[in-house]
Amino acid sequence: MADAIDRAAAKDPLTTVELPEDRFYNREMSWLDFNARVLALAEDPAEPLLERAKFLAIFASNLDEFYMVRVAGLKRRREMGLTVNSADGLNPGEQLALISARTQELVERHGRCFTDQILPALGEAGIKIVHWGQVTGDDRQRLQQYFVDHIFPVLTPLAVDPAHPFPYISSLSLNMAIIVRDPETGAERFARLKVPNNVDRLVRVRRGEFDYLPLEDLIAAHLGILFPGMQVVEYQVFRVTRNADLEVAEDRDEDLLQALERELARRRFGPPVRLEIADTTSERILDLLINELDVDPADAVEVPGLLDLSCMFQLYALDRPTLKDPPFVPATNPAFAEGENPKSVFATLRDGDVLLHHPYESFATTVQRFIEQAAADRHVLAIKQTLYRTSGDSPIVQALIEAAAAGKQVVALVEVKARFDEQANISWAKALEKAGVHVVYGLVGLKTHCKTALVVRQEGNVIRRYCHIGTGNYNPKTARIYEDLGLLTADPDIGADLTDLFNVLTGYSRQTEYRNLLVAPQGIRDGIVSRIHREIEHVKAGRPGLVRLKMNSIVDEPVIDALYRASMAGVEVDITVRGICALRAGVPGLSENMVVRSIVGRFLEHSRVFHFGNAGDDEYWIGSADMMHRNLDRRVEALVQIKAPAAVDRMARLLALITRPDTRCWRLGPDGWYRSPEAGGRDLQAVLLRGGAGAE
Numbered sequence: 001m002a003d004a005i006d007r008a009a010a011k012d013p014l015t016t017v018e019l020p021e022d023r024f025y026n027r028e029m030s031w032l033d034f035n036a037r038v039l040a041l042a043e044d045p046a047e048p049l050l051e052r053a054k055f056l057a058i059f060a061s062n063l064d065e066f067y068m069v070r071v072a073g074l075k076r077r078r079e080m081g082l083t084v085n086s087a088d089g090l091n092p093g094e095q096l097a098l099i100s101a102r103t104q105e106l107v108e109r110h111g112r113c114f115t116d117q118i119l120p121a122l123g124e125a126g127i128k129i130v131h132w133g134q135v136t137g138d139d140r141q142r143l144q145q146y147f148v149d150h151i152f153p154v155l156t157p158l159a160v161d162p163a164h165p166f167p168y169i170s171s172l173s174l175n176m177a178i179i180v181r182d183p184e185t186g187a188e189r190f191a192r193l194k195v196p197n198n199v200d201r202l203v204r205v206r207r208g209e210f211d212y213l214p215l216e217d218l219i220a221a222h223l224g225i226l227f228p229g230m231q232v233v234e235y236q237v238f239r240v241t242r243n244a245d246l247e248v249a250e251d252r253d254e255d256l257l258q259a260l261e262r263e264l265a266r267r268r269f270g271p272p273v274r275l276e277i278a279d280t281t282s283e284r285i286l287d288l289l290i291n292e293l294d295v296d297p298a299d300a301v302e303v304p305g306l307l308d309l310s311c312m313f314q315l316y317a318l319d320r321p322t323l324k325d326p327p328f329v330p331a332t333n334p335a336f337a338e339g340e341n342p343k344s345v346f347a348t349l350r351d352g353d354v355l356l357h358h359p360y361e362s363f364a365t366t367v368q369r370f371i372e373q374a375a376a377d378r379h380v381l382a383i384k385q386t387l388y389r390t391s392g393d394s395p396i397v398q399a400l401i402e403a404a405a406a407g408k409q410v411v412a413l414v415e416v417k418a419r420f421d422e423q424a425n426i427s428w429a430k431a432l433e434k435a436g437v438h439v440v441y442g443l444v445g446l447k448t449h450c451k452t453a454l455v456v457r458q459e460g461n462v463i464r465r466y467c468h469i470g471t472g473n474y475n476p477k478t479a480r481i482y483e484d485l486g487l488l489t490a491d492p493d494i495g496a497d498l499t500d501l502f503n504v505l506t507g508y509s510r511q512t513e514y515r516n517l518l519v520a521p522q523g524i525r526d527g528i529v530s531r532i533h534r535e536i537e538h539v540k541a542g543r544p545g546l547v548r549l550k551m552n553s554i555v556d557e558p559v560i561d562a563l564y565r566a567s568m569a570g571v572e573v574d575i576t577v578r579g580i581c582a583l584r585a586g587v588p589g590l591s592e593n594m595v596v597r598s599i600v601g602r603f604l605e606h607s608r609v610f611h612f613g614n615a616g617d618d619e620y621w622i623g624s625a626d627m628m629h630r631n632l633d634r635r636v637e638a639l640v641q642i643k644a645p646a647a648v649d650r651m652a653r654l655l656a657l658i659t660r661p662d663t664r665c666w667r668l669g670p671d672g673w674y675r676s677p678e679a680g681g682r683d684l685q686a687v688l689l690r691g692g693a694g695a696e
Contacts, residue, residue, distance in 0.1 A: 019564055023590060024087040024582045025672050027555050028070055028095055032102050033674060034579040035062050037600045037666055039106065040676070043113050049121050050316050050323040051602070056118060057312035059110055063103070064172060064241060064310075067274045069419070071099060072243035075273055087557055087582060100298045111279075111304030119305075125323060127210040127315065129202065129306075132221040135213060139205050143213065146203070147222050151196065155219070157226050160190045166292040167192055171242035171270070174201075174308055176216060177285045178223065180230040188233060190288060193226070195219060195237075201311040210318065214306060236281045238289060239307050243270030275300045276307055325602055328689055330362035330480070336369070345370045346377070346457060349466055349490040353644035355651070356486040358472065359603060360688050363479035364395075367453075367468055367486060371396050374455040374466070375403035381463075382409035382456040384502045386448055389425075389473040396474050397428055404436035409456075411438045413505050415448045440506050443636065446521065448505060450624045450638035451486075454498040465495025469517075469640040471607040471622055482606040483685070485622045487640055487647070491516070494640060501638065520637035524625050525558060527639070531612045531619065532562040536569040538615045545571035546613030548655055552606060553580035554627040567593040572613075574659050578605045580628075586670040596668035599658070601685045610639065611655055620651040658684060 041047055042055035078092040086095060119129060135143060157178070158167045169175060174195040181188045195216050202212035216237050223232045275295045277286060279302040290297055321327070335354045336343050342365070348354065356366050372395065374380045383403050390397060404410040414429040416422055433439045442448040451470040456463060472484030489495075493515040501519060503509040512522040535545035547566055554560065554575065560583045567573050573594040575581075585596040599605050610621040623639030625631040642651055657663065664681030666674040 017565065017568070019561060020590065021089065023564060023584060023587075024557065024560065025584055026086055026088045026090060026095065026098070027553075027580050027582050028074070028086075028099055029102060030580045030582060031066060031070070032099065032106065034598070034600075035059055035066070036106055036109075037598060037674065038062065039110055039113065041600060042110075043117065045117075048322075048324050049118070049125055050318065050320060051325055053118055053122070053312040054316040056110065056114055057310045057316065060309045060312075063107075067241045068171070068244035071096070072245050072270070072273045074099075075271075076243070076245075087555075097298070104301055107301050107303055110309070114309060115305040122315070125320070127212075127318070127320070129212050129214065130205060132213065132217050135205060143203065143205065143218060144222070147218055148225075150199065151215070151219065152222070152225060154196050154198075155193060155226060157191045157193045160192065160292075169240045169272075169293065170194075171240060171244065172308075173197060173239065174216060175238050175240075176219065176235050177238055177281075177289060178227075178235040179233040179285070180227050181233050183229075183231055189230075191227070193219070200314060201308075202314050210320075212315075214311075234282060234285065236285050237278050237307050238281070239276040240272050240293060240295075241274035241276070242272055245270075273299060276303050277301070278307060279304045330359055330364075332365040333361045336365055342369055342373075345373050345488070346464075346466060346490075349488055350464075353487060353489040353491065353642075353647050355642065355644075355647035356470075356488065357650075357654070357688075358482065358484045358486070359480050363476055366488065367470070367474070367479075368395055368399075368476060370455070370466070370468060370488060371453065371474075372399045374457075375399040375406070375408070377457065379459065380408055380455055380457045382411070383453070384411040384413075384456075384498075385453040385474070386413045386415070386450055386505070387425075387474055388415045388447075388449055388451070389478070390428075390475045391424075391477055394474070394476055396476070397432065400432060400437055401435040404432075409438075410436070411440065411502065411506060413440045413442060413448055413502075415442050417442070417447050438506075443505065445634070447630075447635045449631065449635040450501070450519075452498055452501065452638060454495070454502060464490060465492070465499065466490050467494050467498050469494070469498075469623065469638060471609075471624060481603055483603045485607040485609065487622065487642065489644075491643075505636065516641050516643070518621065518623070518639040520625055520632050520635060524623075524637055524639060525556065525632045528610060528627070529558055529562045531610075531614075532559075532566050532571075534614065535571045535612060536566055538613070539570045543615040544613060545569070546574075546611070547571055548574045548576075548609075548611040548659065549627075550576040550605075550607060550609040550655070550658065552578050552608070552626045555580055555582045556627045556629055556632055557582075559627045559632075563594065564590055567591045576605075576658055576665075581668060584670060584672060585668045588670075591670075595659075597659075597663075597665040598668070598674060599663075599665045599684055601683065603685055608639075609651070609655065611651070618648065618652070620648055622651075657687065 038055055039059045042052045042059065074092045074096050160166050176193040176195065178191045178193060179188055180191060201215050203215055203218055205211035205213055220235055223235065272293050272295050275289060275293060277300060286300060290300060333354060333356055335348050374383050383400065400410050400412055412432050414425055416425045416429060429439050451472060453468040455466040457466060467489050468486055470484060470486030472482050497514045497517045500511050500514065504511055518524045518527040532547055535547055539545040554577050563573050563583065570593060575596045577596060577598055578600065581596055585591050585594045608623055608625060612619045620642040621639045622642060623637060625637035625639060631637050642648055662682050663684050664677040666677060668674050
């Protein structure tokens with residue numbers, strides 16, 4: 001099969017067709033477009049109010065990470081004098097200028113949404129964010145006492161003068177810039193005060209009510225206590241974002257954990273990449289902060305309203321169910337539903353493959369149960385699993401520990417380089433190791449991102465292998481809010497493939513060919529591109545050609561160029577992408593047979609699906625890889641082909657529902673802008689919630 005695909009690609013004359021230079025859209029601007037779609041959910045009055053507040057918080061958290069990683073990387077390349085351009089031809093400096101302008105526009109829109117829409121609506125719902133001047137009587141007295149007892153003892157005002165240098169400002173901390181005057185001499189001094197981050201940002205004004213005072217307002221009202229005998233001339237709130245992109249030198253002679261822990265300690269001292277200030281900040285304080293922090297003025301972002309709206313997560317936690325999406329209980333996949341007693345996962349899989357769709361189907365009663373039953377089963381000899389992101393209190397981690405304690409061979413490949421989860425992964429990896437689990441920390445130069453589990457079981461005189469391959473992490477918490485697919489199977493070929501893959505991950509195997517998997521960094525890009533070329537051959541032979549992809553991001557130039565050539569040849573190309581999309585859809589002569597949509601909603605669309613029509617002999621693949629350079633070149637990723645007839649039928653129904661013309665989504669135009677969803681469209685996630693994974 002693979003040889004036939006490669007021969008078809010080699011004969012394709014379109015591979016020599018010159019493609020226009022402006023065919024790629026900038027990935028950073030595309031990411032900002034994605035975050036704008038998140039913001040649009042906060043602006044949508046049809047969304048429940050606290051869900052809108054939550055999307056404000058998600059937008060803010062997303063932007064923090066974008067600056068800590070992507071903007072930080074561009075700044076580093078610019079400062080090193082690197083002139084390497086992005087695929088769209090922009091150098092780092094040009095990209096930073098575009099990012100700065102677009103960010104200021106979005107931040108202003110974000111702040112206005114909060115002040116003009118969310119705040120008044122919250123007030124009408126009985127949830128108020130007040131200022132100190134609105135607090136009176138007993139409430140004021142009680143908050144004053146709260147400040148004296150709980151806040152004042154932990155505050156440390158730091159003076160800035162010839163004897164006191166400007167203090168270090170930790171990343172993402174909320175701070176106050178204060179100017180005080182000596183009433184006797186008239187001399188003015190600057191001080192910095194850090195707002196504590198170990199207490200609630202929004203302080204409850206009175207019991208039984210939903211009135212909240214921002215912590216910085218409470219502190220500002222009591223600055224006289226902090227600076228006795230001085231006059232407070234001005235104060236403003238500000239926030240600094242620092243470079244948090246780790247660069248770990250993976251020297252084989254050095255323990256990776258030690259190197260990573262050293263870099264984590266350095267992360268907090270990364271250079272500033274953004275300064276957030278209130279839009280009321282005076283030029284005087286702004287100039288002082290820019291000079292002392294050595295921040296580019298273009299990176300000073302003016303914020304209307306409250307800084308750091310991630311505090312909206314605190315409001316979202318309120319017990320106000322009428323202001324949120326209706327709760328739902330994930331269904332148990334019918335294959336595992338059998339009265340009150342859990343059905344044996346192994347017996348079920350011996351009857352055939354099971355395709356899972358989270359969060360509509362329970363993670364706990366399927367994937368988690370698979371690992372827990374394997375840990376408790378006396379016939380299980382070994383469990384091997386990759387862990388990219390999970391939680392330290394995860395039942396899966398506990399099951400692996402119990403399996404090791406029971407004498408089973410347990411191997412956990414823990415990716416300690418998973419960004420922003422490094423410290424947590426190190427901690428529970430050490431706990432696994434201490435319990436007797438064989439812990440492997442991945443391959444030098446690569447992140448292990450594939451989502452795989454292998455269980456080896458003795459059944460009479462036969463050794464049988466049971467497998468799980470998914471699109472999402474083994475994290476019970478995110479499995480409730482991330483949309484993902486997974487395959488549970490006892491297929492001997494897939495079992496043999498996973499055995500070979502784990503030998504690559506834990507040993508010195510250099511295997512690159514597999515029976516029913518595509519594995520990066522060697523095989524996924526070529527496997528996808530060759531199948532796209534096969535669709536071109538079908539069209540040339542008078543047969544229909546179809547490529548449907550669903551993923552988080554698509555940036556990889558060879559894959560995009562193959563899709564362009566497929567569109568030019570007459571192949572129907574349909575792409576659903578949640579986040580970054582560097583290709584241009586609907587461009588005459590280039591991508592007019594291509595549709596790109598984006599679905600952003602209650603659940604994070606996280607699954608990766610690859611469908612090739614193959615003239616009626618459809619191929620469906622799922623797995624961990626997005627079409628990005630990092631996934632295809634610098635990570636271990638795995639895609640598995642869905643072959644069982646019932647699972648294939650289910651994949652077909654799901655993609656048909658996603659691509660229906662009336663499914664509500666954002667559509668990418670040839671100008672690079674996304675068109676808002678049309679009124680009255682069908683909400684994909686709502687349909688799946690109503691009908692389960694088998695809906696339509």
